[in-house]
Amino acid sequence: xxxxxxxxxxxxxxxxxxxxxxxxxxxxxxxxxxxxxxxxxxxxxxxxxxxxxxxxxxxxxxxxxxxxxxxxxxxxxxxxxxxxxxxxxxxxxxxxxxxxxxxxxxxxxxxxxxxxxxxxxxxxxxxxxxxxxxxxxxxxxxxxxxxxxxxxxxxxxxxxxxxxxxxxxxxxxxxxxxxxxxxxxxxxxxxxxxxxxxxxxxxxxxxxxxxxxxxxxxxxxxxxxxxxxxxxxxxxxxxxxxxxxxxxxxxxxxxxxxxxxxxxxxxxxxxxxxxxxxxxxxxxxxxxxxxxxxxxxxxxxxxxxxxxxxxxxxxxxxxxxxxxxxxxxxxxxxxxxxxxxxxxxxxxxxxxxxxxxxxxxxxxxxxxxxxxxxxxxxxxxxxxxxxxxxxxxxxxxxxxxxxxxxxxxxxxxxxxxxxxxxxxxxxxxxxxxxxxxxxxxxxxxxxxxxxxxxxxxxxxxxxxxxxxxxxxxxxxxxxxxxxxxxxxxxxxxxxxxxxxxxxxxxxxxxxxxxxxxxxxxxxxxxxxxxxxxxxxxxxxxxxxxxxxxxxxxxxxxxxxxxxxxxxxxxxxxxxxxxxxxxxxxxxxxxxxxxxxxxxxxxxxxxxxxxxxxxxxxxxxxxxxxxxxxxxxxxxxxxxxxxxxxxxxxxxxxxxxxxxxxxxxxxxxxxxxxxxxxxxxxxxxxxxxxxxxxxxxxxxxxxxxxxxxxxxxxxxxxxxxxxxxxxxxxxxxxxxxxxxxxxxxxxxxxxxxxxxxxxxxxxxxxxxxxxxxxxxxxxxxxxxxxxxxxxxxxxxxxxxxxxxxxxxxxxxxxxxxxxx
Amino acid sequence: xxxxxxxxxxxxxxxxxxxxxxxxxxxxxxxxxxxxxxxxxxxxxxxxxxxxxxxxxxxxxxxxxxxxxxxxxxxxxxxxxxxxxxxxxxxxxxxxxxxxxxxxxxxxxxxxxxxxxxxxx
Numbered sequence: 001x002x003x004x005x006x007x008x009x010x011x012x013x014x015x016x017x018x019x020x021x022x023x024x025x026x027x028x029x030x031x032x033x034x035x036x037x038x039x040x041x042x043x044x045x046x047x048x049x050x051x052x053x054x055x056x057x058x059x060x061x062x063x064x065x066x067x068x069x070x071x072x073x074x075x076x077x078x079x080x081x082x083x084x085x086x087x088x089x090x091x092x093x094x095x096x097x098x099x100x101x102x103x104x105x106x107x108x109x110x111x112x113x114x115x116x117x118x119x120x121x122x123x124x125x126x127x128x129x130x131x132x133x134x135x136x137x138x139x140x141x142x143x144x145x146x147x148x149x150x151x152x153x154x155x156x157x158x159x160x161x162x163x164x165x166x167x168x169x170x171x172x173x174x175x176x177x178x179x180x181x182x183x184x185x186x187x188x189x190x191x192x193x194x195x196x197x198x199x200x201x202x203x204x205x206x207x208x209x210x211x212x213x214x215x216x217x218x219x220x221x222x223x224x225x226x227x228x229x230x231x232x233x234x235x236x237x238x239x240x241x242x243x244x245x246x247x248x249x250x251x252x253x254x255x256x257x258x259x260x261x262x263x264x265x266x267x268x269x270x271x272x273x274x275x276x277x278x279x280x281x282x283x284x285x286x287x288x289x290x291x292x293x294x295x296x297x298x299x300x301x302x303x304x305x306x307x308x309x310x311x312x313x314x315x316x317x318x319x320x321x322x323x324x325x326x327x328x329x330x331x332x333x334x335x336x337x338x339x340x341x342x343x344x345x346x347x348x349x350x351x352x353x354x355x356x357x358x359x360x361x362x363x364x365x366x367x368x369x370x371x372x373x374x375x376x377x378x379x380x381x382x383x384x385x386x387x388x389x390x391x392x393x394x395x396x397x398x399x400x401x402x403x404x405x406x407x408x409x410x411x412x413x414x415x416x417x418x419x420x421x422x423x424x425x426x427x428x429x430x431x432x433x434x435x436x437x438x439x440x441x442x443x444x445x446x447x448x449x450x451x452x453x454x455x456x457x458x459x460x461x462x463x464x465x466x467x468x469x470x471x472x473x474x475x476x477x478x479x480x481x482x483x484x485x486x487x488x489x490x491x492x493x494x495x496x497x498x499x500x501x502x503x504x505x506x507x508x509x510x511x512x513x514x515x516x517x518x519x520x521x522x523x524x525x526x527x528x529x530x531x532x533x534x535x536x537x538x539x540x541x542x543x544x545x546x547x548x549x550x551x552x553x554x555x556x557x558x559x560x561x562x563x564x565x566x567x568x569x570x571x572x573x574x575x576x577x578x579x580x581x582x583x584x585x586x587x588x589x590x591x592x593x594x595x596x597x598x599x600x601x602x603x604x605x606x607x608x609x610x611x612x613x614x615x616x617x618x619x620x621x622x623x624x625x626x627x628x629x630x631x632x633x634x635x636x637x638x639x640x641x642x643x644x645x646x647x648x649x650x651x652x653x654x655x656x657x658x659x660x661x662x663x664x665x666x667x668x669x670x671x672x673x674x675x676x677x678x679x680x681x682x683x684x685x686x687x688x689x690x691x692x693x694x695x696x697x698x699x700x701x702x703x704x705x706x707x708x709x710x711x712x713x714x715x716x717x718x719x720x721x722x723x724x725x726x727x728x729x730x731x732x733x734x735x736x737x738x739x740x741x742x743x744x745x746x747x748x749x750x751x752x753x754x755x756x757x758x759x760x761x762x763x764x765x766x767x768x769x770x771x772x773x774x775x776x777x778x779x780x781x782x783x784x785x786x787x788x789x790x791x792x793x794x795x796x797x798x799x800x801x802x803x804x805x806x807x808x809x810x811x812x813x814x815x816x817x818x819x
Numbered sequence: 820x821x822x823x824x825x826x827x828x829x830x831x832x833x834x835x836x837x838x839x840x841x842x843x844x845x846x847x848x849x850x851x852x853x854x855x856x857x858x859x860x861x862x863x864x865x866x867x868x869x870x871x872x873x874x875x876x877x878x879x880x881x882x883x884x885x886x887x888x889x890x891x892x893x894x895x896x897x898x899x900x901x902x903x904x905x906x907x908x909x910x911x912x913x914x915x916x917x918x919x920x921x922x923x924x925x926x927x928x929x930x931x932x933x934x935x936x937x938x939x940x
Contacts, residue, residue, distance in 0.1 A: 528841065528861055531883040531890035531897075554841040558881035558892040566892055570878045810844065815857055816832035819849035819929070 018043025028306025
């Protein structure tokens, strides 16, 4: 890369700081003028440039340090940038134009200071004790992870963005965590009181304890931290104390060098300090009285500074509207600009649905948006920021504004958002889940001649996870391939052109009552259908006509026809139902007797809290079932697209943390739901407290008991693609839990595609749609629940007992033994 | 019993009505290690195959019968009942057992399979 001739004519740029602001500035410079400088970067941390914002994800165990490196060591070498790490600068001499590194004076022509910030420390005793950490760099995170492995209790001082992310990360690492916050509500710099209270409620439900209005007076302990004492006398014990009350610009070097400083190192719109050869960017600076802690304004500083260093005298820094979001899985917070009306000339439009945990506020000055705070539903955040940036006049759609862009579009108040593929840069990230930008998608489409969305997903992973970016991926595909059709309801199988949704509609609307009628009415291309469409049609008809449709055993997959799970050697497994995971000595004795009598080779405890008897010959199934029936055991439907298990923890009956009778509720839910046929298997769980021992947040439906009632969460999955549930609603009584569970199951039964689990179904339809149907509309919810109960009447009869009594006997006998 | 089926090669294994339409049942023969799957299609044609998918030995008798083919329950290979061939792009073949249907009775000819089994032993 280096041109030897240029080496001697290049100016020398020394960069003090190897963080995000410094290196983004260097990248902006290199993009404009790659050969102008001989660049030396000096960093104090022994790492290449990493994404400091993602440290909370490393702490939470969602990412590794390697995952968050932005510029690996190779990048520096490839770009001819000399990197010196681990040896901090001790002095700057602006007159001699040198910086001192260790013993040597390093000359510069231009100097860039990006020294970042230091954690603020409260003026209290005990800060120096072992076990007290800031949350600032990789060393802090390593120390916190180590502490979480050795200790149990942590206190985080500071309930702002950083403190809450630290608290959540430590909670995820298994510690019990308390947050002490000086103010009355959390994140008061980014959120107003209402949103702050919603946030505290949600985090409280996840098991984080809060001490608001809490002024820390002392860190307790003699040899190591043992807790904190608050001004009102309360003491919070802890083995780890994390300081996260804020940051202040790190300006020690600049001040010693005689540069103009105030709170931060003063810079002008050209990012220059009081010395014309010295520039500064990032958290160390002060611009127009403002200091910076969030990334968006710093990116813009880097762009201006990089342009200035490249010789562009016109580049000027104008602070953009600042927006922020919180990186706590499942907690959606967004804020931008003003948090509240500044005076009487400002207006606030708010929407507040406490039960659903949704809060939206837009702050207006005249006909322009100057701020927004969103909680629970944050999808419109970028739209508000865009309107703020554009200083758009919103008077034409003021009525729709708070309900969001889609609502304003539907009302015809704003034009529909069009995706302009040609204007999208190659580096623009299209799929946030898998980190795929436009460039690689285009390359794959062209090089591999891809023509379908599925093929793009298979080759690039774009749109393969949550599906939110599907419209963009489709737009790119169409842009490159002409009119490549994206079919939202693709054909069921090779037997028909119709998609699952169209077939379901036709069955109901045309009153089709049998598989043969459906095939005839919809012009099936094969006489018999196939193994893909027949089980689907059988299910759709069963769901549409629960009291009259006659189940077609020959259109069921073997497991559902035989009522046992086929294994790879052709034998079957038998899993009796254990209601809510409960069993007793009589049942266990019967299982033991059956296992011995029929020489069942493997007996295994399942993940769903029951017992699996594996390796049973088909001919023996009715006899095995008969003996299990005598002890009261019935089919667990472990073989079906049906309700599998309702996993529970022991709850308030035994557990010292339990808030409600989770076991009892689990049994009631299972008694209501067993026997039901569904588009795919369905697994439920009820946890007795937010510690969530029953893992309810990766189930199709989970119930998490809290002091105030029951949180119902839906659409989770622990399989190939883990998906955490979405919060549906919090209710006060068990009766409401049963109604919501039944309604959700029926909505899923009536609208999902066959073999579509709730997780992809909820992701496809959106949790807002599900809420509209069963939270917002009480009549609809009750009707769905009633239809669910109706559909349950014919199926709640033990299929094992029927077969042990002789039903379908041909299924379990050989036709003949000869020879 | 019709004259043709009195041939010693042919063994009666059951009635057509013993098998559901689009279904199958198994026959075991003392001389052959593997079971035989006897299929009845939607239009009452009867076929018999060794009950072992050429892919991973799945029991074809447990599969979903569609037209003149069956989908193996383990991994979904589709096997044609008349010649035992796997549907493309999969490749493989299952031995076919000759069948006769006479007056509602199903007869199989096991001579070749028994000879092959003896040879293998």
